[in-house]
Amino acid sequence: MTIRLAIDCMGGDHGVTVTVTAAVNFVSQHADASMVLVGDPAAIQQQLKKLGASGNAQLSIVPASEVVTMDDSVEVALRRKKDSSMRVAITQVKNGDADACISAGNTGALMALSRYVLKTLDGIDRPAIATAIPNEKGGGTTMLDLGANADCEPQHLLQFAQMAEAMVAVVENKERPSVGLLNIGEEVIKGNEVVKQAGELLRASSLNFYGNVEGNDIYRGTTDVVVCDGFVGNVALKTSEGIAKMIGGMIREEFGRSWLTKLMALVAMPVLNRFRHRVDHRRYNGASLLGLRGLVIKSHGSADAYAFEWAIKRGYDAAKNGVVERIAQVFASKTAPRELPGDPPTVMPRVG
Amino acid sequence: MTIRLAIDCMGGDHGVTVTVTAAVNFVSQHADASMVLVGDPAAIQQQLKKLGASGNAQLSIVPASEVVTMDDSVEVALRRKKDSSMRVAITQVKNGDADACISAGNTGALMALSRYVLKTLDGIDRPAIATAIPNEKGGGTTMLDLGANADCEPQHLLQFAQMAEAMVAVVENKERPSVGLLNIGEEVIKGNEVVKQAGELLRASSLNFYGNVEGNDIYRGTTDVVVCDGFVGNVALKTSEGIAKMIGGMIREEFGRSWLTKLMALVAMPVLNRFRHRVDHRRYNGASLLGLRGLVIKSHGSADAYAFEWAIKRGYDAAKNGVVERIAQVFASKTAPRELPGDPPTVMPRVG
Numbered sequence: 001m002t003i004r005l006a007i008d009c010m011g012g013d014h015g016v017t018v019t020v021t022a023a024v025n026f027v028s029q030h031a032d033a034s035m036v037l038v039g040d041p042a043a044i045q046q047q048l049k050k051l052g053a054s055g056n057a058q059l060s061i062v063p064a065s066e067v068v069t070m071d072d073s074v075e076v077a078l079r080r081k082k083d084s085s086m087r088v089a090i091t092q093v094k095n096g097d098a099d100a101c102i103s104a105g106n107t108g109a110l111m112a113l114s115r116y117v118l119k120t121l122d123g124i125d126r127p128a129i130a131t132a133i134p135n136e137k138g139g140g141t142t143m144l145d146l147g148a149n150a151d152c153e154p155q156h157l158l159q160f161a162q163m164a165e166a167m168v169a170v171v172e173n174k175e176r177p178s179v180g181l182l183n184i185g186e187e188v189i190k191g192n193e194v195v196k197q198a199g200e201l202l203r204a205s206s207l208n209f210y211g212n213v214e215g216n217d218i219y220r221g222t223t224d225v226v227v228c229d230g231f232v233g234n235v236a237l238k239t240s241e242g243i244a245k246m247i248g249g250m251i252r253e254e255f256g257r258s259w260l261t262k263l264m265a266l267v268a269m270p271v272l273n274r275f276r277h278r279v280d281h282r283r284y285n286g287a288s289l290l291g292l293r294g295l296v297i298k299s300h301g302s303a304d305a306y307a308f309e310w311a312i313k314r315g316y317d318a319a320k321n322g323v324v325e326r327i328a329q330v331f332a333s334k335t336a337p338r339e340l341p342g343d344p345p346t347v348m349p350r351v352g
Numbered sequence: 353m354t355i356r357l358a359i360d361c362m363g364g365d366h367g368v369t370v371t372v373t374a375a376v377n378f379v380s381q382h383a384d385a386s387m388v389l390v391g392d393p394a395a396i397q398q399q400l401k402k403l404g405a406s407g408n409a410q411l412s413i414v415p416a417s418e419v420v421t422m423d424d425s426v427e428v429a430l431r432r433k434k435d436s437s438m439r440v441a442i443t444q445v446k447n448g449d450a451d452a453c454i455s456a457g458n459t460g461a462l463m464a465l466s467r468y469v470l471k472t473l474d475g476i477d478r479p480a481i482a483t484a485i486p487n488e489k490g491g492g493t494t495m496l497d498l499g500a501n502a503d504c505e506p507q508h509l510l511q512f513a514q515m516a517e518a519m520v521a522v523v524e525n526k527e528r529p530s531v532g533l534l535n536i537g538e539e540v541i542k543g544n545e546v547v548k549q550a551g552e553l554l555r556a557s558s559l560n561f562y563g564n565v566e567g568n569d570i571y572r573g574t575t576d577v578v579v580c581d582g583f584v585g586n587v588a589l590k591t592s593e594g595i596a597k598m599i600g601g602m603i604r605e606e607f608g609r610s611w612l613t614k615l616m617a618l619v620a621m622p623v624l625n626r627f628r629h630r631v632d633h634r635r636y637n638g639a640s641l642l643g644l645r646g647l648v649i650k651s652h653g654s655a656d657a658y659a660f661e662w663a664i665k666r667g668y669d670a671a672k673n674g675v676v677e678r679i680a681q682v683f684a685s686k687t688a689p690r691e692l693p694g695d696p697p698t699v700m701p702r703v704g
Contacts, residue, residue, distance in 0.1 A: 132512040136598050147536050150544040184499050192502040192583045219598045231544045232587050234536040235580070238567030239588040240595045246488050246571040247599055247631060254627045255620075264620040271613050275606045279599060339419030 002034050003319050003348075004099050005312060006092035009039035010067040012104025013302045014181070016040075019104065020047040022308035027058040028314075033316055034058045040065075041083040064088040068109045070301060076111035078116060086110060088321050090117045090290040093294035100295035100315035104303050110296065111148050111289060118294040121324075123331035127291035128154075128160045128230070129298065130167065133240075134284055135221030142168050142177075143218060143226045146287060147234035154197035157181070157227050161207055161333075163290040164225040166330045170321040171226070180213030180223035182232060187212070202227075244279065286311030288318060295324055354386050355671045356451050357664060358444035361391035362419040362437040364456025365654045367391075371456065372399040378668075379410040385668055387408045388450050391437040392417075422653060429461035430468060438462060442469045444669045445646035452647035452667035454638070458654050462648065463500050463641060470646040473676075475683035478504075480512045480582070480645035481650065482519065483484040486636055487573030491615035494520050494529075495570060498639060499586035505547035507508075509533070509579050513559055515642040516577040518682045522673040524576070532565030532575035534584060539564070546581070554579075559658045596631065638663030640670060647676055 009019040016039065023035045037044050041063045048054045064085040068077045077084065086105045092098035103110050111127065120127055126246050129148045132140030144160050145152070161179045168177040183191045183200050188199060190212060202209045210223045215236060218226050228236070255265035255272075265272065285307040289296040295318050299311035316326075361371040368391065375387045389396050393415045400406045416437040420429045429436065438457045444450035446469050455462050463479065472479055478512060481500045484492030496512050497504070513531045520529040533551050542564060554561045562575045570578050580588070607617035607624075611661060617624065618636045637659040641648040647670050651663035670676075 134598075136601060150542075150547075182587060184502060184583055184590075190502075192581075195583070196500075215587045216594030216597065218591060219594035228587070229544075231536055231547070232584055235534060235567045236587050236591040238536075239570060239591055240567070242568030242571035243592045243595055245568065246486075247460075247596065249488060249629055250630050254630075257626075259669060261623050264623050268607075268616040268620040269614050271609075272605045274609075275602055278602050278606070288507065288652050290479045299401070 002032055003030075003316050004034050004036060004097065005315055005319070006036040006038055006062075006089040006098035006101040007312070008086045008089040008101065008105055009044055009105035010064070011106075011301075012299065013070070014304070014310070015017075016043045016047040017182075017307045018303060018308050021042055021051060021305040022312055023059065024048070024051050024053045024056070025305065026309050026312045027056065030316065034060070036089070036092050038061055038062045038064050038092065039067075042081055044231070062088060062092065068105050068113075070106050072106060072109055074108050074112040077106070078112055082190055082287040087113050087117065090114055090296060091295070093296070094118055099319035100297060102297045102299060102308075102311050104299035104301050104308060104311070106301070107147065107298055110298055114289050114292050114294075114296045118292040118296070120291050121328050121331055122292055123334055124159055124163070124291040126156055128163065129287050130157050130160075130290050131237075131287035132284055133218055134279075135219050137221035139200050139221060140284065141218050141221055141225060141226055143233060143237075144290065145226070145228065145230040145233050146237055147230045148289075149230040152194060152229035154194055154201050157194070157198035157229065158201040158205060159291070161202060161205070161209075161225060161227045162330055162334075163327050164227065164324045165288060167209055167288065167323045168224050170323055170326045171317050174224060176208040177209045177224035178208050179225045179227060180217060181209045182218075182226050182228035182236070183212035183214065185212065186213065198227075198271070232310045244281070248279075282307035283310055286314035287324070288314065290327065293324065293328075295319055321341075354384055355382075355668050356386050356388060356449065357667050357671070358388040358390055358414075358441040358450035358453040359664070360438045360441040360453065360457055361396055362416070362459050362650065363458075364631065364660070365422070365533035366656070368395045368399040370655060370657050370660050373403060373657040373684045374398055374664055375411065376400070376405045377657065378404050378661050378664045379408065382668065386412070388412055388414050388441070390414045390416050390441040390444065391419075402539050405507055414440060414444065420457050422458045424458060424461055426460050426464040427579050429458070430464055438559055439465050442466055442646070442648060447650070451671035452623065452649060454649045454651060454660075454663050454667045456651035456653050456660060456663070458649055458653070459499065462650055466641050466644050466646075466648045470644040470648070472643050473645055473680050475686055476511055476515070477644040477677075478511070478603050479641055480515065481639050481679075482512075482516055482590075482642050482696075483639035484636055485570055485589075486631075489573035491573060492636065493573055493578055494569050494576060495580070495585060495589075496642065498589055499548045499581035499582045501582040503583075504546060504551050504581035506546055509546070509550035509552040509581065510557060511643070513554060513557070513561075513577060513579045513649070514682055516579065517559055517677050519640065519642060519670070519675045520576050522675055522678045523669050526576060527574035528560040529645065530560050530562045531579060532562045532569060534570075534578050534580035534588070535564035537564065537566065550579075593633075594632070598632075600631075634659035635662055638666035640666065640675070642679065645676065647671055658692055
């Protein structure tokens with residue numbers, strides 16, 4: 001079975017030089033993958049020619065005349081640019097011409113267009129953004145939501161947990177991934193009101209719920225999944241980026257201080273390179289928009305070709321493992337009528 | 353003028369071996385400081401003797417027969433252990449026998465006891481926990497709240513900003529410290545409901561309000577102060593600790609991999625040591641409980657003597673610069689009656 005991926009070639013800070021290059025590299029490594037390159041055909045062709053990949057049978061082009069820029073509002077993306085590469089790429093998934101869509105374009109627009117074009121799965125109130133964060137155990141902690149939902153109700157957090165559990169179960173082949181609720185202490189009484197109530201829902205659910213986890217547990221890999229609202233998740237992610245960047249800058253600064261320290265850096269180069277590889281955030285590029293009737297992967301806007309290839313890989317893995325089908329299945333079983341013999345008859349909730 | 357500091361000698365993971373040692377070191381460097389050592393007199397005496405500081409005139413002992421443990425509930429700290437070293441140390445401030453209190457004990461108990469014993473300043477609804485976080489500029493970004501208030505209203509965030517502004521103004525001698533509102537995007541429309549409303553209050557205030565900042569801005573040092581609710585602040589802080597620890601562990605692991613890499617570490621030692629010093633979180637130990645009628649500094653529970661000395665330094669600086677008086681002054685001017693000639697008469701808000 002071929003995995004067909006629709007690439008929004010015009011999205012991100014660098015456009016085709018990154019997206020098309022990554023797509024070409026990816027198919028050269030994955031014989032069972034094909035790419036639908038969406039965007040300005042001339043620009044895509046030119047980049048393909050440059051890479052010597054013009055005739056590659058794994059690649060096809062679907063034209064789109066507009067581009068959603070990083071500054072475009074959701075409004076503009078939704079109502080004005082109806083032939084944007086982003087929208088056309090998502091539509092490939094909608095029409096069954098691709099198994100996943102990958103875009104480095106603006107997150108708000110991508111989420112809005114994905115919701116509009118693909119619609120949410122039955123039983124899911126709100127899609128969420130999930131990503132894998134490297135942890136001390138050498139694996140990835142799947143965290144969500146990372147910014148799609150700034151205000152959440154407890155049941156949203158429960159749904160996020162159920163979606164992430166389904167994804168991790170199939171992609172990482174774990175039978176019962178553990179779920180942690182991001183909080184400010186281990187005790188049940190800790191947290192804000194929404195999180196306390198979410199804790200009750202999670203405890204009552206059939207999930208493999210570990211309990212509360214704290215910020216440092218994300219990097220310790222205490223649980224496979226960490227659930228939080230989009231405000232907290234986004235702050236945690238960007239705070240992490242901030243401190244990692246500061247530490248990296250300090251290392252460079254200290255080794256670059258004088259000819260002597262530069263010499264030391266030269267001696268220590270093999271170690272510094274291994275370290276750099278391990279903390280290379282590019283290998284963790286690619287966040288999944290979960291809860292939709294189709295797969296959409298968001299790459300960092302500033303991704304280079306190597307990083308974008310990892311985002312493609314994420315879409316490829318998710319499609320190959322049937323993530324959407326699995327999530328749909330989990331929620332179908334929850335929303336299906338449950339009136340078994342002996343169950344009390346369903347009553348309308350009393351109002352007022 | 354002597355700065356008198358009350359030390360909760362029994363708090364924290366290590367008790368007198370850390371607290372008394374740090375106090376002795378501190379007074380040896382600061383002729384204008386004196387310490388009230390609160391706790392078990394025998395244990396304190398023994399540690400003083402060990403350090404050859406028994407007769408030091410800058411040190412006095414105030415006995416306390418109980419200890420609030422790390423696991424004690426707020427209830428136990430408040431109602432049962434009425435002669436705890438934590439409570440007696442705070443009472444020293446209340447009674448005017450000390451200018452600040454420093455404790456490495458359990459945060460919840462310390463905040464509850466401080467509120468109970470000292471009371472909040474007029475015009476302040478809730479005290480908050482603030483700390484300085486090292487940033488790329490080489491300074492510290494003052495961030496609050498870090499966990500005292502998991503659920504906040506917009507006006508609480510405004511008050512936090514006002515308190516932090518007052519503290520930074522006097523301690524760092526900055527005329528108009530800049531204030532950022534922690535959010536998930538720069539645009540005014542971003543964020544959850546509470547943060548959006550807090551943004552409006554901050555824009556309308558007389559503070560030097562920069563606008564929204566994101567997680568990475570904490571480490572970039574974009575603003576002098578970063579304001580958020582206690583849930584978000586706590587998660588951001590612990591997430592930072594988590595990733596810093598992971599990165600540190602990876603550096604150690606890579607340099608410890610073989611005799612060759614260990615040799616490289618030896619060569620690069622001067623650089624690695626400088627780097628280690630710069631990222632040494634112990635130099636940033638000591639969080640301030642702001643909004644109370646007295647100064648209380650919370651040290652990390654696992655602090656060693658060097659780290660605890662930094663927490664003492666924070667209390668010393670805050671006392672020397674009159675942080676409480678400055679905050680009281682800011683809020684007094686806000687709560688004072690404002691009916692000037694020509695002002696419309698005060699009316700009761702309409703209800704219903």
